[in-house]
Amino acid sequence: MSNLSTFTNGLFKENPIFVLLLGMCPTLGVTTSAVNGAGMGLATCFVLILSNLAISWVTNIIPDKIRIPGYIVIIAAFVTIVDMCMAAYLPGLHAALGIYIPLIVVNCIVLGRAEAFASKNKALPSMLDGLGMGLGFTLSLTLLGAVREFLGSGKVFSIPVYSEDYGMLIFVLAPGAFLALGYLIAVVNRFKKA
Amino acid sequence: MGKKLASTFGNMLVVLFGVTLLASASVAYVYTLTKEPINQARLNKQAAAIREVIPGTFDNDPMADKWSKESEGGRVLEFYPAKKNGETVGTAVKTYTQKGFSGEIWLMVGFLPDGKVTGYTVLEHKETPGLGSKMDVWFVKGGKGDITGRIPAENPLKVKQDQGEVDAITAATISSRAFLDAVNRAAAALQGDATSYDSTSGATTSENTESN
Numbered sequence: 510m511s512n513l514s515t516f517t518n519g520l521f522k523e524n525p526i527f528v529l530l531l532g533m534c535p536t537l538g539v540t541t542s543a544v545n546g547a548g549m550g551l552a553t554c555f556v557l558i559l560s561n562l563a564i565s566w567v568t569n570i571i572p573d574k575i576r577i578p579g580y581i582v583i584i585a586a587f588v589t590i591v592d593m594c595m596a597a598y599l600p601g602l603h604a605a606l607g608i609y610i611p612l613i614v615v616n617c618i619v620l621g622r623a624e625a626f627a628s629k630n631k632a633l634p635s636m637l638d639g640l641g642m643g644l645g646f647t648l649s650l651t652l653l654g655a656v657r658e659f660l661g662s663g664k665v666f667s668i669p670v671y672s673e674d675y676g677m678l679i680f681v682l683a684p685g686a687f688l689a690l691g692y693l694i695a696v697v698n699r700f701k702k703a
Numbered sequence: 704m705g706k707k708l709a710s711t712f713g714n715m716l717v718v719l720f721g722v723t724l725l726a727s728a729s730v731a732y733v734y735t736l737t738k739e740p741i742n743q744a745r746l747n748k749q750a751a752a753i754r755e756v757i758p759g760t761f762d763n764d765p766m767a768d769k770w771s772k773e774s775e776g777g778r779v780l781e782f783y784p785a786k787k788n789g790e791t792v793g794t795a796v797k798t799y800t801q802k803g804f805s806g807e808i809w810l811m812v813g814f815l816p817d818g819k820v821t822g823y824t825v826l827e828h829k830e831t832p833g834l835g836s837k838m839d840v841w842f843v844k845g846g847k848g849d850i851t852g853r854i855p856a857e858n859p860l861k862v863k864q865d866q867g868e869v870d871a872i873t874a875a876t877i878s879s880r881a882f883l884d885a886v887n888r889a890a891a892a893l894q895g896d897a898t899s900y901d902s903t904s905g906a907t908t909s910e911n912t913e914s915n
Contacts, residue, residue, distance in 0.1 A: 541832050567722070568707075569707055569708065570708050570718060571707075571708065571718055571722070572707065572708045572709060572710040572711070572714050572715050572718060573707060573710050574710040574715060575710070575715045575718065575719050578719060579718065579719060579722050582719075582722050582723050582726050583722065583726060585726070586725075586726035586727075586729055586730050589730050589733075590729065590730060590733045593733055593734060593737040593741070594733070594737060596737065596741045596744070597737035597740035597741045597744060598740060598744075600741075600744040600745070600747075600748060661833065662833060676833075678833045678834070681832050681833040682831065682832065682833065
């Protein structure tokens with residue numbers, strides 16, 4: 510696989526949200542607005558690139574039987590670092606994302622890519638895979654957040670489009686996350702077949 | 704790719720120990736780097752909240768002149784007096800309620816020396832987005848449930864559903880009650896009326912209490 514196709518793989522063909530359906534917990538939880546979705550996506554992207562890189566380096570010295578705990582420790586270390594850096598330099602976003610940042614540790618995408626890709630590939634393709642998957646995740650979350658924000662509170666990226674009084678509140682609440690995600694997956698599938 | 708290390712007990716022990724050691728070392732290093740900025744960000748947020756709820760100018764540092772009162776369950780109400788030429792022109796009170804729809808709500812409420820509410824900011828809440836979360840704009844000056852200018856110490860604030868005078872947030876009466884509870888608690892504690900509000904207990908000043 511060429512480097513370019515490794516990179517675009519995560520964006521479209523194996524998009525983590527709309528195709529692989531991985532990492533649904535943060536997807537449904539944080540996407541109440543486009544900004545939150547983008548913030549969560551970028552934080553995950555950052556962790557993905559670093560963990561993929563680190564794991565592609567150490568994969569040969571980690572015995573098979575303990576590879577999962579080994580990977581999790583590496584991922585958890587990066588997530589904690591991201592968490593602290595965000596609290597220090599982006600306190601507003603950190604407050605909005607709250608509990609979901611530490612939860613990146615158990616996001617299936619991160620461990621999934623470590624297991625499926627980084628442990629079998631060299632450093633550069635692993636980083637590209639992390640970047641592609643991370644950006645695919647970010648784009649999907651931003652899109653889902655924007656749809657929910659638009660339908661639910663009449664805003665896109667916090668800019669009012671129509672009066673909030675006419676928004677369908679359910680789209681900002683938990684059931685709306687499932688509805689909007691379902692619609693978006695249906696649209697993606699429609700275009701995939703065509 | 705090259706050959707993997709065999710899964711013998713010795714290998715596993717050494718590798719897992721090495722991985723955890725490296726990971727904890729790097730986390731500890733970043734912790735020391737970010738400790739100061741995190742603290743600073745929190746102080747900035749606090750200072751911004753105080754400035755927002757106290758109108759007009761003051762020449763002291765309310766954060767330095769802070770005093771506090773213990774409340775139930777070890778929670779601490781904090782008072783930040785704003786002074787001009789040594790005279791108190793207003794006090795920002797960091798207050799809370801446990802009556803929220805989900806979890807605690809923490810507010811910073813500003814009072815004039817005569818007990819009038821000047822404004823507030825929501826520091827922390829977990830209310831429903833789109834319903835209870837509207838409290839950050841609902842009770843402000845000019846908002847639908849405007850509480851500024853009222854004196855909760857004389858006349859505790861209540862929502863209209865409880866024969867009070869404040870309009871509750873549409874479809875979020877519980878959050879509105881909780882919000883007013885926090886404001887009333889702050890007002891009662893500020894007046895020094897320590898016993899009447901819940902178990903808000905004696906005036907113990909403590910300098911080093913940081914609740915967050």
